[in-house]
Amino acid sequence: MDDEILVISSKLIDNQLSGGTTHIITKEEIQRYPGESLPQIISKLPGVEFKNLYGTGFGSYENIDIRGFADTAKSNTLIMLNGQKLSNIDLSFVDFLTIPINSVQRIEVIKGNSASVLYGGNATAGAVNIITDQLLSFEDNYLFSSAFGSYGQFEGFVGGTQSFDSFSITGNSNYIVSDGYRRNNGLRQKNGNLEINGSF
Structure with missing residues (x-):
């Protein structure tokens, strides 16, 4: 078969x-x-x-x-x-x-x-x-940003990479809020990601 x-x-x-x-x-x-x-x-x-x-x-x-x-x-x-x-x-x-x-x-x-x-x-x-983003090096870097839009939209972002001897840790998080363009339809959400890269 x-x-x-x-x-x-x-x-x-x-x-x-x-x-x-x-x-x-x-x-x-x-x-x-x-x-x-x-x-x-x-x-x-x-x-x-x-x-x-x-x-x-x-x-x-x-x-x-x-x-x-x-x-x-x-x-x-x-x-x-x-x-x-x-x-x-x-x-x-x-x-x-x-x-x-x-x-x-x-x-x-x-x-x-x-x-x-x-x-x-x-x-x-x-x-x-x-x-x-795919990290190809172990350089430290950090980023902070914010964005605004219509209907009370706001997004805050923080992320970065911290390197150690043989590996690095990358993380990012954002907070999003919006009133929405329809009544009683607001949005609140938090997100986060964590990534570890290295040679073991």
């Missing part, structure tokens, strides 16, 4: 070989839009829209729609973080608030059905791969 083997690639293919189009949003481009969420920044690409379900902003309950799939966008647009799927099997929304924008190095967006060949299901419209 032959066993079925499923192989999923995690590498972007060249535009010339792709059945779609690949866009790269760099860190410099992301920094041009302080106070905007990741879906809002991604939606600046042609053929990409974002929709906010509850009107809270900052990426909470926001959906990315590639090539006009409308209500079925979340089941046809794959969202990944460093190549790992974030899109839930129950097709619920990806919480972009858990990814601090300051920690994003670049965003890779594939538009077209080539994404389903690369990553499998839930990528018929395309795929979004959010790449965070």
